[in-house]
Amino acid sequence: MGEVDLHVHTTSSDGTLTPSQVVRLAKERRLEAIAITDHDTVDGVKEALEEGERESLEVISGVEISANCKTGSLHLLGYFVETERGILKEKLERLKQARSERNPKIVNRLNDLGVTITLQEVVRASGGGQVGRPHFAQILVEKGYVCSLDEAFDRYLGQGAPAYVDKYRFEVKEAIDVVLKAGGVPVLAHPFTLDRSPEDLETLVGELTRDGLRGIEVFYPDHTSEQTAQYHRLAEKFGLVKTGGSDFHGALMEKTQLGIVGKNIRLSYRIVEDLIRTKHELISQA
Ligand SMILES: [Zn+2]
Ligand SMILES: [Zn+2]
Numbered sequence: 658m659g660e661v662d663l664h665v666h667t668t669s670s671d672g673t674l675t676p677s678q679v680v681r682l683a684k685e686r687r688l689e690a691i692a693i694t695d696h697d698t699v700d701g702v703k704e705a706l707e708e709g710e711r712e713s714l715e716v717i718s719g720v721e722i723s724a725n726c727k728t729g730s731l732h733l734l735g736y737f738v739e740t741e742r743g744i745l746k747e748k749l750e751r752l753k754q755a756r757s758e759r760n761p762k763i764v765n766r767l768n769d770l771g772v773t774i775t776l777q778e779v780v781r782a783s784g785g786g787q788v789g790r791p792h793f794a795q796i797l798v799e800k801g802y803v804c805s806l807d808e809a810f811d812r813y814l815g816q817g818a819p820a821y822v823d824k825y826r827f828e829v830k831e832a833i834d835v836v837l838k839a840g841g842v843p844v845l846a847h848p849f850t851l852d853r854s855p856e857d858l859e860t861l862v863g864e865l866t867r868d869g870l871r872g873i874e875v876f877y878p879d880h881t882s883e884q885t886a887q888y889h890r891l892a893e894k895f896g897l898v899k900t901g902g903s904d905f906h907g908a909l910m911e912k913t914q915l916g917i918v919g920k921n922i923r924l925s926y927r928i929v930e931d932l933i934r935t936k937h938e939l940i941s942q943a
């Protein structure tokens with residue numbers, strides 16, 4: 658059985674490779690399947706599917722939705738979503754709208770703080786994809802206001818910093834619902850970012866499972882072996898599919914490589930089969 662990578666970004670969100678380039682890279686790396694999981698958009702899926710067809714590489718339509726949960730935010734992956742479903746399009750459009758309102762606000766805050774920056778500059782830095790805070794940070798570094806991306810976040814853009822503008826997000830139950838209604842399988846992404854004690858995480862995953870969660874991203878480059886083991890146990894306890902992926906973003910984050918989730922860990926195509934089985938269960942329950 659071949660290897661897979663089920664967490665991949667493209668220029669449709671904040672990745673640096675186009676959907677076609679990502680597919681060709683996956684082919685070079687001899688992967689059998691990849692899932693395109695851009696932030697809050699499925700715009701890159703069609704191109705990736707078409708390139709996948711040409712390259713004989715299986716492409717899974719996916720999305721990664723940011724959502725609010727009790728103590729912050731979390732990322733929800735949706736696999737095998739039907740990208741043309743009205744509800745998915747509508748909801749993602751709503752997020753896009755909110756995002757486009759947010760960026761000019763950040764520009765204004767920065768201008769008020771004495772930073773000379775325009776929206777056009779930031780849009781250019783994004784290379785035509787979604788504009789996000791990393792692009793603002795990049796410009797701040799280029800213009801010499803800060804020395805590093807980290808400093809840009811600490812001094813200006815991070816939560817609690819003076820140019821931070823809150824982001825509109827779905828509540829997590831709503832995000833799970835959108836994925837289910839679009840025919841997809843909802844999966845909790847990189848649980849370590851939730852920064853919860855094992856007990857709290859277990860409670861949360863239990864609640865999310867009651868809301869319709871069907872999988873958990875067990876394998877991820879930043880997970881320690883203890884965390885991987887913990888998420889494995891949670892998956893067993895709640896009957897969730899164990900997924901994994903690199904969270905590849907292209908050149909932006911050089912340490913992440915397509916198809917690689919950790920030392921000596923390769924993801925088997927079996928995960929895709931588990932997701933397909935789950936999708937069929939969901940259809941038969943509907
Ligand atoms: Zn994420
Ligand atoms: Zn991601």
